[in-house]
Amino acid sequence: MGKKLLVIGFVWPEPRSSAAGSRMMQLIEAFQLNDYDITFATACAKSDKAFNLEAIGVSQVAIELNSSSFDAFVKEMNPDVVLFDRFMTEEQFGWRVSEQCPDALRILDTEDLHCLRKGRYQALKDNAEFNKTYLFNDVAKREIASIYRCDISLIISEAEMEFLKNDFKVDESLLLYLPFMLDELKDHEIDNLPKFQSRRHFVTIGNFLHEPNYNAVLYLKQNIWPFIRSQVSDVQMHVYGAYASLKVNQLHNSKEGFIINGFAESASTILKQARLCLAPLQFGAGLKGKLIDAMQNGTPCVTTTIGSEGMFGELKSNGFIEDKPEEFSKKAIALYQDENLWEEKQRNGFDVINSRFRKSYYQNVFLERVELVIKNLYKKRINNFTGQMLYHHTLQSTKFMSKWIEEKNRS
Template sequence: MKKKLLIIGFVWPEPKSSAAGSRMMQLISFFQSQDYTITFASACAKSDNAFDLESIGVNRVTIELNHSSFDDFILKLKPDVVLFDRFMTEEQFGWRVSDHCPLAIKLLDTEDLHFLRRARQQAFKAATEITETHLLNDTAKREIASIYRCDLSLIISKAEMQLLKTTFKIDEALLLYLPFLIDEVSEEQRQALPDFESRQHFISIGNFLHEPNYDALLHLKTTIWKGIRKQLPKAQLHNYGAYASQKVAQLHNEKEGFLIKGFANDVNEVMQQAKVLLAPIRFGAGLKGKLFDAMQNGTPFVSTSVGVEGIIDEGSQDFICDTTEDFIHHTVRLYQNETLWKAQQSSGFEILSSQFSKSVFESQFAERLELVSKDLRSHRAQNFIGQLLQHHTMQSTKFMSKWIEAKHS
């Protein structure tokens, strides 16, 4: 009999809008390769950009927050594995899963560490270096509690794995490093990509609702682009992203060559047309999907230490530019120098093949899942803090949820 996977989504996946959406589709693909029957459930309203899950054989179910109808739903489904999309869904539904399907393996996909992103944003706004005080925020307490309550948490970045193990002393048995699951770019695919001479202009891309992306866009507009444009007066910067609000649209300026293009229906097409991707990300966490899109399409990029975190172990200045002056200088060089451009393109292909092999990480994930499944009782017994948090959180969350349900009935 096929095993059953229930994914509880914070939102419906939008792979064309965000890296989080692409990540979720990669996880769905993995579980389908393992012959799971998959149900995706979410309490979020479905947007026009949401992927049609039923087209790939995934059951789609709308669920309600703080409602006992979820109890009936999960009792009937009886999943073998439950995957929580971000810690917020585990907070809402984890106690109900434990209550009604105690033998289901509970997985948490953090997407990125939300508390780390928040800490960096706070430090950035205060114009200070990030400290342990920034890290020990309320979001950290919630997110790490969620990690402890789950049987296994999927961590997308090596840097975040290190942070959890060293700073927060979390047992590695509860963590699995699982980056983006990327297909290798074959030599034939590389040769078919547009070359240096065929490409023109710059590109930036990212969901405009995501604060690190909006900040990067503003930084480009107000500071960086003026310096680039001064040296490359005919160049344009094409800014793509989902959910372009009025404040984003107002940044469009034909005269300056700063163009708001909005939603990109085909990221590969727009990426291959561009000569260089600009990603001056000043705060955030996780892996940046735009950099992976760039590398897959043979488009060199200029980014920051935060932007390349978890991708480049020992970064060179060819990739990392943390000052405005360096960013502008390297961007102009990369745009004009074909030799440098080709070297960065080759480096991107090498990074994908050597560090982000889909087959390697899928194999590790399957092995780890099997290990946890074989001896779930022993695995949980070694996680006493998780049991403690499960007991107390289950009681408090359970009665709060029931109070909200009773109030609205």
């Protein structure tokens, strides 16, 4: 009989809407390779964009926050492995898992370092240089505590591995670098992609529930697009993304060629039609799904240092990395107009996908680490005194606050 995996999701996975949704599907696929019986549970309401997990053999369960009904559920299931989707989920349910299933391996998928994203955002708002004062925020205290309470934490970016090891002094034995796990691009797939002359216009794409995406589109409209449009008058900037709010839609201006299109049914179709992707991200963390999608579909990209973080390693980028709006705009125009340069950057993107995000390699790394830690779980936890301490103190407050809320809801 196969091992049992319980995934406690922050939200239902929406791979067409966000990189986080794609990431979750990649993790589920990896566990299915080792014949895990998988249950996905979340307290979040399901949207019409949620992936139907039952179609791939994954059980779907709705759970409640601050309810002892979860205790009975998880005890009866008795999973071998529990995967927490983001640190907030571990805070809410980790102590219950620990009490009811103490021998279950606890894995945290950080998605990205929330404390890094928040610190950078605050520094941007303060018009100040990002430093440890911004990094060591209240979210960091919660997030790093969650990492210590888990047996393995999945880190999507090499840059974030360095932050955790060097700035937060987290022992590397608690961490696993696990980027996006992607299929190799085959020669025939590359050959069938639309060529330079058959593509038109600029594109950017991203879920607007994610604040860095709205900020980037606003920055694009105010600081970059006017210059590009003044130099190349017949082009359009197409903006796609799920959950576009009123403030996003108000940026639409057809006379200026700045087009808000809303949700993209197929990001691949959109990117294959576009000649260039623009991603002027001013803050954020993790790996940027829009850059991955662009490279997979042969669409060169101009982005910022923040946008490129953890993406290219020692390889050349699939476009240009510029932080100053005028240089960003000039590089975008050059790349849009120069076919030879465009083809060179496109090839770079294919190399990055095939060299840095190999699905088969990272699936094996991940699954081997899981099995190794399962076999040595007692010893690993004994050596993680900080984690023991945090379970003893931190989660006592979380536990009793949750119990208080549950009693209050009954009255």
